[in-house]
Amino acid sequence: MINNHHIPIMTNEILSLIDDKKNLFILDCTFGGGGHSINFLDRGHRVTAIDQDDNSIFLAKKLKKKYKNISFYKSNFKDLDLLDLEVKKFDLILLDLGFSSNQLLDKNIGLSFKFDSNLNMNYLGGDLNAYKIINHYNKDELKRVFHLYGEINQAEKLAEYILKQRSIKKISTNYELIEILRKSGVNFRSKRIHFATQAFQALRIESNNELQNLVTFLKKIHNFLATNSYLVIISFHSLEDRIVKNFFKENKLKKFKKSENVENWYFETLTKKPIVPSKSEIIDNSRSRSAKLRIGRFIN
Ligand SMILES: C[S@@+](CC[C@H](N)C(=O)[O-])C[C@H]1O[C@@H](n2cnc3c(N)ncnc32)[C@H](O)[C@@H]1O
Numbered sequence: 001m002i003n004n005h006h007i008p009i010m011t012n013e014i015l016s017l018i019d020d021k022k023n024l025f026i027l028d029c030t031f032g033g034g035g036h037s038i039n040f041l042d043r044g045h046r047v048t049a050i051d052q053d054d055n056s057i058f059l060a061k062k063l064k065k066k067y068k069n070i071s072f073y074k075s076n077f078k079d080l081d082l083l084d085l086e087v088k089k090f091d092l093i094l095l096d097l098g099f100s101s102n103q104l105l106d107k108n109i110g111l112s113f114k115f116d117s118n119l120n121m122n123y124l125g126g127d128l129n130a131y132k133i134i135n136h137y138n139k140d141e142l143k144r145v146f147h148l149y150g151e152i153n154q155a156e157k158l159a160e161y162i163l164k165q166r167s168i169k170k171i172s173t174n175y176e177l178i179e180i181l182r183k184s185g186v187n188f189r190s191k192r193i194h195f196a197t198q199a200f201q202a203l204r205i206e207s208n209n210e211l212q213n214l215v216t217f218l219k220k221i222h223n224f225l226a227t228n229s230y231l232v233i234i235s236f237h238s239l240e241d242r243i244v245k246n247f248f249k250e251n252k253l254k255k256f257k258k259s260e261n262v263e264n265w266y267f268e269t270l271t272k273k274p275i276v277p278s279k280s281e282i283i284d285n286s287r288s289r290s291a292k293l294r295i296g297r298f299i300n
Contacts, residue, residue: 006101008035024091029077032100041067078216089226096234116175130203150202154186225298267296
């Protein structure tokens with residue numbers, strides 16, 4: 001039995017964009033527990049949902065019994081052009097990036113440092129995982145992952161220490177990894193978060209190819225947006241947020257030329273600065289605290 005533990009983030013801010021509209025076509029590319037989708041369905045919109053996660057399929061099937069206006073596709077959202085979607089152009093496309101609370105609680109995935117699990121961290125079903133990275137990447141590859149995706153200053157020192165430890169014994173579980181991080185002598189940046197956060201983030205981004213998925217998706221997304229539609233993206237770390245911010249910047253209306261791209265479409269950025277959750281939302285749902293919401297209106 002799969003229950004949904006995920007609370008949707010900044011729902012009111014998203015719904016306020018389409019308050020006065022009816023019967024819209026919505027594409028929810030990160031269905032998760034269906035929290036955002038349910039809000040759209042309750043207002044009579046038609047939802048096309050995508051997620052790579054098997055548990056999401058199960059939850060979507062349950063929803064289908066109550067709402068007939070939902071179709072679900074199991075896929076990586078970077079491949080949305082390979083899906084034969086029933087609806088071709090959408091009035092609002094939502095990306096709520098990263099992993100759901102359901103996935104965070106799943107010991108087989110092992111994203112949490114709060115309980116022990118086999119080293120994995122892959123929540124999208126690909127071939128790569130944290131065990132392979134930690135035990136098989138060479139020093140330079142490990143350094144790249146920790147430096148680029150964890151923004152760890154002493155990435156080389158950490159890579160060297162891991163190589164030494166794994167030559168004694170393979171590193172198989174989250175708790176073993178945490179112990180190695182603790183003993184590595186590396187000065188992890190933040191005092192406010194768990195010291196393993198940056199390393200876990202780095203391994204998760206690499207295991208799931210998170211940044212490349214987003215970049216590939218953004219390159220294609222104009223083909224799926226109706227004119228005057230909204231592209232709504234919630235991200236949870238600065239690396240993702242930077243990609244989204246630059247995407248809207250690079251594709252905005254230029255003063256004398258409509259836009260750089262040949263098709264002459266562009267985005268009007270509705271969020272000069274990202275929207276962040278209210279204090280009360282953060283109190284109710286601590287997972288929302290690092291969320292950043294950016295919205296662009298697509299003009300064609
Ligand atoms: C933060 S949760 C979304 C929660 C959802 N908005 C809700 O309210 O329940 C992110 C979801 O996106 C999915 N996801 C992340 N990256 C993906 C990708 N590249 N392709 C398909 N699904 C992805 C994850 O499997 C997860 O279920």
